[in-house]
Amino acid sequence: MENLSVGEVAKRCGVNVSALHFYERKGLINSARNSGNQRRYGRDIIRRVSLIKVAQQLGISLQEIKSVFESLPKYGAPSHAQWEQLATDWHQQLDQRITMLQKLRDSLTGCIGCGCLSMQRCPLYNPDDKLGAGKTGPVLLET
Incomplete structure (x- = not known):
């Protein structure tokens, strides 16, 4: 060929x-x-x-x-x-x-767990950025 x-x-x-x-x-x-x-x-x-x-x-x-x-x-x-x-x-x-x-x-269109606290009606509201205590970034999206 x-x-x-x-x-x-x-x-x-x-x-x-x-x-x-x-x-x-x-x-x-x-x-x-x-x-x-x-x-x-x-x-x-x-x-x-x-x-x-x-x-x-x-x-x-x-x-x-x-x-x-x-x-x-x-x-x-x-x-x-x-x-x-x-x-x-x-x-x-x-x-x-x-x-x-x-x-x-x-x-x-909802929360990704980034800790920004900027959304008025985040379905997974993260008060005081508690998710940020263990990780940074979009922790709810990480596997």
């Missing part, structure tokens, strides 16, 4: 060429070089870039993405077992993120 140019990968994945260069500098993806010193990618890169793009849209940091990619081979498509292991490793972290997002969504 023929390798893809950086422009072909960018077009196929819906990202700018500069994004691919950035991902490569950050160690998220790797390319080979042809005899003209141009970047070339295997087709497996489409899955990785697509996962990076979706993860970023969901607020997952590049460092988090990089850490889950470390278990995958640098070049070539991961095996089915390697992708399953990646999914398993990331599953708990994603579940925690989903839970936090749901709590935030459900608490935006």
